[in-house]
Amino acid sequence: MKRFLPRVLMTPAILTLFLWMIVPLVMSIYFSTIRFNLMQPERSGFIGWENFEFFITDPSFWPAVMNTVLLLGSVIVITVVLGAALALLIDEPFPGRGLVRVLLISPFFVMPTVNALLWKHMMMNPIYGVLAQVWQFFGATPINWLEDLPLLSVIIMVSWQWLPFAALIFITSLQSMNREQIEAARMDGANYLQQLRYLYIPHLARSVAVVVMIELIFLLSIFAEIYTTTGGGPGDASTNVAFLIFKQALLNFDAGVASAGALFAVVLANIAAIFLMRMVGKSLDK
Numbered sequence: 078m079k080r081f082l083p084r085v086l087m088t089p090a091i092l093t094l095f096l097w098m099i100v101p102l103v104m105s106i107y108f109s110t111i112r113f114n115l116m117q118p119e120r121s122g123f124i125g126w127e128n129f130e131f132f133i134t135d136p137s138f139w140p141a142v143m144n145t146v147l148l149l150g151s152v153i154v155i156t157v158v159l160g161a162a163l164a165l166l167i168d169e170p171f172p173g174r175g176l177v178r179v180l181l182i183s184p185f186f187v188m189p190t191v192n193a194l195l196w197k198h199m200m201m202n203p204i205y206g207v208l209a210q211v212w213q214f215f216g217a218t219p220i221n222w223l224e225d226l227p228l229l230s231v232i233i234m235v236s237w238q239w240l241p242f243a244a245l246i247f248i249t250s251l252q253s254m255n256r257e258q259i260e261a262a263r264m265d266g267a268n269y270l271q272q273l274r275y276l277y278i279p280h281l282a283r284s285v286a287v288v289v290m291i292e293l294i295f296l297l298s299i300f301a302e303i304y305t306t307t308g309g310g311p312g313d314a315s316t317n318v319a320f321l322i323f324k325q326a327l328l329n330f331d332a333g334v335a336s337a338g339a340l341f342a343v344v345l346a347n348i349a350a351i352f353l354m355r356m357v358g359k360s361l362d363k
Contacts, residue, residue, distance in 0.1 A: 108332050109129065109333060111123055112333055114333070132341065140313040141320070142318060144313070145317040148296065152236050152296055156239045156243040159244075160243030160244040161243075161247050193302040196233070196234045203219045203220065227315035231303055235296065242292070243288045243292070250280065250281055258276060259276060286353070294353075297346050318342055
């Protein structure tokens with residue numbers, strides 16, 4: 078009875094959560110197997126795998142996949158490396174450390190659209206942007222970031238927003254370090270690089286695994302920054318899988334192909350999640 082009663086009380090919440098997850102998935106599977114273009118509602122019917130074939134053979138598909146991989150890899154590397162560096166930099170006590178921490182994590186609370194507009198108009202505008210003014214100060218020609226380097230621009234925007242998250246996780250992890258070990262290493266003559274290699278980096282291994290897992294799952298759905306700044310262009314230069322699905326759904330009005338693309342993204346996310354869960358599990362076992 079002690080086991081039965083808690084399970085009965087939890088059943089409504091579990092069923093609600095299950096329906097909340099399974100209903101959209103079932104609808105996506107259904108729409109991915111039928112012809113369903115909003116501009117041609119009279120043409121409908123079961124077509125099997127044709128939507129998947131159309132999505133995969135789209136000329137924009139492989140550029141979108143490559144851009145997605147490059148975006149994910151670049152942002153994760155930047156945020157992990159710089160986040161760890163910032164965490165180590167402010168780990169030691171100094172005047173105003175509390176204020177610095179608050180300012181450090183504040184970009185993470187900026188909405189993605191606001192973040193994109195901030196970088197688009199204040200920082201990367203080739204005429205009056207901050208970066209253009211810096212270029213002109215040194216006598217160089219300003220770069221039109223969103224046209225000449227669109228994917229790099231999106232990487233910079235996303236990295237700026239996710240860097241505080243990684244830094245916050247690493248700062249929290251460093252707070253649990255054994256200070257006696259560090260003091261003992263210093264007394265034994267270990268320099269900072271040796272402390273970094275044998276103490277700090279092994280201690281941050283679990284935190285790095287967690288940051289990589291969470292960022293990878295969330296960054297697969299990056300959309301607002303691309304839509305607000307580059308619109309996926311020029312051409313497909315900054316189109317990722319999420320934006321390609323948007324183009325099929327709302328620009329081409331093809332809900333069937335968009336559903337097939339959404340299922341492809343779900344499979345991709347699950348593969349990444351399984352791989353990362355194993356990586357995190359190995360890290361936690363150490």
